[in-house]
Amino acid sequence: MSTQAPAPPSPAPGGPAPAGDVPLFYRRGFRRLLQQGLYVAATALLFWYIYDALNLREFGFGFLNDPAAFKVANQWLIDVDGVTSSRIEMYLVGVWASLRVVFVAILLSTVVGIVVGVSRLSSNWLVARMAMLYVEVFRNTPLLVQVVLVYAIFLVGAPIIQEVLNIGDFAFLSNRGLAIPWPVPDAGWWGAPDWFVGVWVALLIAIGAVAMTVRRQRQVRERETGQPHYANRWAFGIFAVGALVTFIVLGLPVSIDRPYVEGTRYLEGMVIRPEFAALTIGLTLYTGAFNAEIVRGSIQALPRGQTEAANAVGLSAYQRMTLVILPQALRQMIPSITNQYLNVNKNSSLAYAVLYDDLFRVAGIIQNKAGHALEMFFVIIVTYMLISLVISALMNFINARVTRVGV
């Protein structure tokens, strides 16, 4: 290279050399253009190679509309027969199954995280040590092992269906799952049609809105007058009375369906299957351990002076926690907790290990039957990304709310 390009002229003592004197190859603008040009060319080459090698001329999603011809378990609230249903419908059943696990595991792992995290800071020796033991066990072992272990415990430890454990004729436990009572539409007093349930739910939402408005007003008044206005009690009371009155007026449109065992099957009620339970419990325990560390770390990261100042002002322990410590700790907590929630979403694909028909497993079945692996993986990746982005968006919304200042 040095033989081709002449040596750059040494800069004039008074300032940079005029542009005309610098050979093209050494000019900064030319270098930038050259680098970007090479990058564009390499990228184009890569994509052309992929297109050519994978024969993407046949890339398309038409196969998803064909009949599925397979069945999945755990199709709660969605009714597909697996014969005439299309593959995309079956896939959506899988997505719905994943969402259920993710939602429940996120909720439970948050509760576990807060309880265990605060317990680790307890001055009670036993409580603190138990919390530490829990965190160290579940943080330092693979999630896959935990999920499979819970599943194995369920299958081996729970009785077989012939010897089902009858919990007061109310719930039944066997290695086919836990059957519990569940609300279903009911004719009630004067033969209410099924859609009365919808009416009741709509009314409940309206009553909830009223209760929240009253709560808000009473909070404002409490702040303005300094006198206690029991906002939460009022809101709860309004909702409870409203729910009861509308329930009676609509003629009891909902009844509780109690499960029973017939032969080797559960009938009616709601069955929490071992696969769902194992995956949810595994995710909860594992993520709960990480959440606990985040909660503990965020509280410990606050300067001691904050606690002392709150004490010196005369706040009670509860006021200190809710008005001074948590508002500041939550700011630190939420970004890390969000990461854990995204991990719950991604780790839910371990459903594969316990044969729970989540989106990844259903997608695998579709791909087995129809081929189109590339398209299927494209769909899977986009689905997980969408769920993650929704979780992130919700958490950003919550973050903006909890960090908003107001006394």
Add this chain to the structure above:
Amino acid sequence: MPDELSAADIIAESAGPKAVAETDRAPSEEPEQFSPRLANARDMIITEHVDKWFGDFQALDDVSLRIKEEEIVVILGPSGSGKSTYIRCLNRLEEHDAGRIVIDDIELNEDVRALQAIRSEVGMVFQQFNLFPHLSVLSNITLGPQKVRHMPKLEAEALAMQLLERVGIPEQADKFPAQLSGGQQQRVAIARALAMQPKIMLFDEPTSALDPEMIKEVLDVMQELAESGMTMIVVTHEMGFAREVADRLVFFDEGALVEQGTPEHFFTNPREERTKLFLSQIL
């Protein structure tokens, strides 16, 4: 670790009260010298034979001190001498291990009601300000009155503005602590403590974390407060403040109260060698 600590605690607890019982000495070897203006004032703070241990380190060693209503006491001493620990025991940020502490006729003991009562009578200003960073200046001040005293919001805000006027920064009410200078933050902290309408104010090295040019604005506020008749205990190294404002100076060393007296006594004719050495080093 906890085992070692608890062993030391046991020794401390068994040694502490016994030592007091055996010696049974007077509150101070030297008679307390009250300023003539306080001749008829009642006792606001009584501490008798107070001991405090951190593990096997004795932070306070048989400290006895009476402080009158409206008295201004400045506590001097080298770092680690127990002067901060002493005032932190007065509103129970630290728990004393032996001896008696009585604040405004309320004994500081296991009774949580006594603790609540004392905390709302004693205001405290910290070296590091310790303002609540997530609250505005105004909310920092109104938090205590609203939540502890159940004062209506408007009334609390009026009080807060009045106090901000008093410390000279009403225009900063809607800012956040991080937007203020150190001196301004410390003045907000003073206003926050005053908002609880305390009978006693404790100052724990209030100017030690400040840039030199901001020290005066805080000391001016403290001087005005002293002149208004507040009972004040101030831990500080500001000798000018001690000389001009204090009724009495108290010198701590190695956890013990070594010497006390009027500013005149201290700056002209200190009795103890340790006091002389300390004063020669900082004057």
